[in-house]
Amino acid sequence: MSYIKGLRCRECGRLYPAEAIYVCEFCFGSLEVDYDYDRMHGVVTRALIESRPQNLWRYRELLPIDGDPTVGFHSGFTPLYRAERLAHALGVKELYVKDDSVCHPTLSFKDRVVSVAISRAKELKFDTISCASTGNLANAVAALAAKAGLKRTIFIPADLEMGKVIGSLIYAPRLIAVEGNYDEVNRLCAEVATRYHWAFVNINIRPYYAEGSKTYGFEVAEQLGWRTPQHLVVPAASGSLLVKIWKAFKELHKLGVIEAPQTKMYAAQAVGCSPIVTAIETQSDIIKPVKPKTIAKSLAIGNPADGYYAADAIRETGGWGAAVTDEEIVDGMKLLAQTEGIFTETAGGVTVAATKRLVAERRIPRDESIVICITGNGLKTQEAVADHIGRPIKIKPTLESFEEHVKEKS
Amino acid sequence: MPITVRIPTPLQKLTGNQAEIAAAGSTVQGLIDDLERQFPGIKGRLCDEQGKLRRFVNVYVNEEDIRFLKQEGTPLKEGDEVSIIPAIAGGSC
Numbered sequence: 001m002s003y004i005k006g007l008r009c010r011e012c013g014r015l016y017p018a019e020a021i022y023v024c025e026f027c028f029g030s031l032e033v034d035y036d037y038d039r040m041h042g043v044v045t046r047a048l049i050e051s052r053p054q055n056l057w058r059y060r061e062l063l064p065i066d067g068d069p070t071v072g073f074h075s076g077f078t079p080l081y082r083a084e085r086l087a088h089a090l091g092v093k094e095l096y097v098k099d100d101s102v103c104h105p106t107l108s109f110k111d112r113v114v115s116v117a118i119s120r121a122k123e124l125k126f127d128t129i130s131c132a133s134t135g136n137l138a139n140a141v142a143a144l145a146a147k148a149g150l151k152r153t154i155f156i157p158a159d160l161e162m163g164k165v166i167g168s169l170i171y172a173p174r175l176i177a178v179e180g181n182y183d184e185v186n187r188l189c190a191e192v193a194t195r196y197h198w199a200f201v202n203i204n205i206r207p208y209y210a211e212g213s214k215t216y217g218f219e220v221a222e223q224l225g226w227r228t229p230q231h232l233v234v235p236a237a238s239g240s241l242l243v244k245i246w247k248a249f250k251e252l253h254k255l256g257v258i259e260a261p262q263t264k265m266y267a268a269q270a271v272g273c274s275p276i277v278t279a280i281e282t283q284s285d286i287i288k289p290v291k292p293k294t295i296a297k298s299l300a301i302g303n304p305a306d307g308y309y310a311a312d313a314i315r316e317t318g319g320w321g322a323a324v325t326d327e328e329i330v331d332g333m334k335l336l337a338q339t340e341g342i343f344t345e346t347a348g349g350v351t352v353a354a355t356k357r358l359v360a361e362r363r364i365p366r367d368e369s370i371v372i373c374i375t376g377n378g379l380k381t382q383e384a385v386a387d388h389i390g391r392p393i394k395i396k397p398t399l400e401s402f403e404e405h406v407k408e409k410s
Numbered sequence: 411m412p413i414t415v416r417i418p419t420p421l422q423k424l425t426g427n428q429a430e431i432a433a434a435g436s437t438v439q440g441l442i443d444d445l446e447r448q449f450p451g452i453k454g455r456l457c458d459e460q461g462k463l464r465r466f467v468n469v470y471v472n473e474e475d476i477r478f479l480k481q482e483g484t485p486l487k488e489g490d491e492v493s494i495i496p497a498i499a500g501g502s503c
Contacts, residue, residue, distance in 0.1 A: 011466070021420075022496070023418075023420050023466075023496040024420070025420040025421070025423070025455070026455060027455070027464060027466070028420070028455070028456075028464050028466040028467045028496050028497070029466055030466065030496075030497065183475075184473065187468075187470060187473070187493065187495055190418070190495045190496070191416060191493065191495070193419075194418060194419045194422075194429060195429075286465075287465075288477070289475060289477050289478070291478070303468065303475065303497070305497040308465065
């Protein structure tokens with residue numbers, strides 16, 4: 001029961017079979033899955049989706065697999081809820097958090113894309129899963145490939161946070177720490193991929209993998225009661241998530257599941273790595289690569305593969321972007337924790353801080369609905385905040401000591 | 411010692427399935443012209459109608475992205491290694 005028609009070049013429109021290929025031979029444009037939407041029409045309905053288990057596969061017709069999924073039966077369908085206290089702090093009326101910091105099993109939205117990538121890689125008969133990663137992807141590939149019973153070789157930059165290294169090693173992948181930044185790791189992997197017959201989720205499996213991000217957008221629409229917000233703020237590294245959320249809204253509309261989306265899309269980046277936001281702010285057609293320098297390592301991609309498409313989606317929807325400093329990122333993480341009880345990673349701090357900035361600059365009106373995308377968990381990047389959140393109050397195990405210290409503090 | 415050029419999979423049909431090519435040129439532009447002499451048609455894949463590198467083609471000289479150097483005008487010397495790589499996704503979002 002496959003709805004995949006094949007792959008199509010996003011630049012020149014040439015068609016390809018649905019194999020492990022990712023780039024157009026003629027213009028180097030990236031390939032995207034082409035679906036048979038006509039056949040889906042009337043099949044994919046609110047009732048069908050709502051009748052299924054609460055995981056990302058409830059949207060399976062809109063995901064690129066031929067048969068049944070292999071992994072991810074508990075991934076996705078993370079909480080979306082109204083964030084009253086954060087809304088008050090930012091001075092806005094209607095704010096929602098979509099919280100993938102609790103995505104199963106590795107606490108980031110990467111569990112979505114990897115569930116789709118591995119299910120497809122199995123269909124394409126690969127026995128080894130691989131990726132270049134800033135950490136979250138490594139964790140998801142390591143865990144879900146273990147669950148799928150596949151071999152796994154993972155490439156990371158050597159300077160990653162310890163939490164992300166351990167969060168991969170526990171699943172016993174072959175973990176390769178490359179002395180270089182993410183862009184260098186990625187370039188190396190692209191070259192390794194030409195010599196080894198492995199499923200690199202973000203290279204030769206990318207057309208399938210990237211589609212998994214749509215489930216984040218499907219859920220936002222479903223959990224808001226089958227409607228889309230007026231504003232949506234997304235952290236941007238490669239820019240893929242922003243592009244795919246927008247695509248998800250458009251697909252649901254195409255199938256008659258929701259009204260035409262009026263959402264404005266906003267990219268959140270760190271000042272030390274903001275090629276997409278820079279292109280938006282300077283109204284440039286060029287995405288100029290940069291050498292990343294930011295504590296938000298999961299967003300430290302200086303050469304964003306989907307940057308052009310992200311900028312297109314932002315312009316098409318009338319959105320904008322904001323780049324925030326490392327200090328604002330830490331403040332953003334603390335603000336989310338202290339208002340909503342969510343400990344997000346640095347990328348989430350970027351999103352909160354960027355939202356704050358966009359509201360303050362009146363890019364986002366205070367009285368319209370806003371969804372912010374939280375995509376990862378703070379326990380993985382503790383180094384980023386360790387020196388900014390105070391220390392425990394040390395006392396002796398006596399009432400006297402307690403009262404002495406607490407009085408002192410109060 | 412000529413310049414070594416690493417060819418990505420999608421272009422290897424044009425190079426008789428060779429992943430590494432020896433070529434010559436004093437700049438990246440010149441190198442592409444030499445590749446075109448050796449493998450007619452390859453320039454049309456790498457460059458647009460104006461002869462500029464397509465936006466999804468990344469070229470690295472000794473592991474450095476030429477957009478941080480002098481773009482197509484980046485000078486080359488004997489023994490340099492050039493990689494041609496399609497843009498790739500990844501990272502957090």
